[in-house]
Amino acid sequence: MKSIRALIIDDSSVMRKIVERSLRQAGIELTQVFEAGNGAEALGVLKENQVDLILCDINMPVMDGLEFIKQLPGVANAKDVPVVMITTEGSETHVVQALSCGARGYIRKPFTPEQVREQVMPVLGGKP
Amino acid sequence: MKSMNELLAPDNSHKEWVPLMELATREVFEMMLGCKLAAQPEIAVDGSFDITGMVGLAGQMCGVLTVRCTAKSAVLMSSKMLGTEPAAGSQDVLDALGEICNMVAGNFKNKVAGMGDGCMLSVPTVITGNDYSLHSLADSGALEVRLLFESMPIAITLQIHS
Numbered sequence: 118m119k120s121i122r123a124l125i126i127d128d129s130s131v132m133r134k135i136v137e138r139s140l141r142q143a144g145i146e147l148t149q150v151f152e153a154g155n156g157a158e159a160l161g162v163l164k165e166n167q168v169d170l171i172l173c174d175i176n177m178p179v180m181d182g183l184e185f186i187k188q189l190p191g192v193a194n195a196k197d198v199p200v201v202m203i204t205t206e207g208s209e210t211h212v213v214q215a216l217s218c219g220a221r222g223y224i225r226k227p228f229t230p231e232q233v234r235e236q237v238m239p240v241l242g243g244k245p
Numbered sequence: 246m247k248s249m250n251e252l253l254a255p256d257n258s259h260k261e262w263v264p265l266m267e268l269a270t271r272e273v274f275e276m277m278l279g280c281k282l283a284a285q286p287e288i289a290v291d292g293s294f295d296i297t298g299m300v301g302l303a304g305q306m307c308g309v310l311t312v313r314c315t316a317k318s319a320v321l322m323s324s325k326m327l328g329t330e331p332a333a334g335s336q337d338v339l340d341a342l343g344e345i346c347n348m349v350a351g352n353f354k355n356k357v358a359g360m361g362d363g364c365m366l367s368v369p370t371v372i373t374g375n376d377y378s379l380h381s382l383a384d385s386g387a388l389e390v391r392l393l394f395e396s397m398p399i400a401i402t403l404q405i406h407s
Binding site: 128129130131132134135138176205206207208209210211225226227228229 | 272273276277323326327328336337340341343344347348350351352355361362366368
């Protein structure tokens with residue numbers, strides 16, 4: 118698996134650090150990590166930068182994760198980038214809603230690095 | 246005016262949720278901090294907790310879930326979550342406790358049948374110091390779980406508004 122560029126979207130800076138740490142602990146090599154505090158900020162980051170993977174919270178101020186996914190096809194260089202949701206909202210309804218909006222994976226908080234690997238590797242074309 | 250300890254005095258309503266609160270807390274610490282919590286045999290109310298994380302619940306279940314611990318515990322929790330050595334009282338320490346509280350509340354409500362969709366969580370709030378009073382509309386007393394994190398006590402309390 119080649120080294121990747123990831124965008125981590127969460128309104129908590131601590132959670133962004135934890136997600137990055139978990140990716141590294143899961144054995145995913147990161148060339149570059151971009152961060153955004155909400156969906157609107159993330160769309161701005163994507164207009165200026167190319168990434169290979171997006172990890173996104175659902176409940177955020179300004180623009181939540183589901184709205185972000187809906188708007189993602191409008192960003193030319195990001196419309197095919199896989200999105201994996203990482204959220205406290207763990208009900209089946211939330212999972213179905215996120216997947217129907219275009220998310221490729223779903224990780225419930227709390228999570229282990231192994232669970233991150235299981236969800237992320239397949240969307241990057243690797244084995245979990 | 247009731248003190249925090251009086252307001253959070255244990256109550257027997259919904260006591261079947263206590264094991265779920267304990268399980269939800271243990272899972273968060275095992276998965277996110279890589280450590281097992283020990284049982285605390287004696288339930289002693291004291292004033293040694295000087296940092297409190299709070300998350301509100303609204304919807305089919307209304308109330309407030311708090312995680313209380315010492316500042317020393319909070320620094321250690323933050324260190325284990327982030328893999329760094331944050332300074333006591335730093336923003337990372339406060340945010341980490343807020344996130345722990347948020348995950349405990351979310352994990353708990355997802356374990357209560359029917360609450361996954363029917364209950365929303367607020368943004369976490371963290372209070373430092375122990376000389377304060379908390380006023381809540383909760384009217385069913387409180388459920389409490391006390392555990393040991395690296396030999397230091399932590400208290401998880403749920404106040405429910407019927």
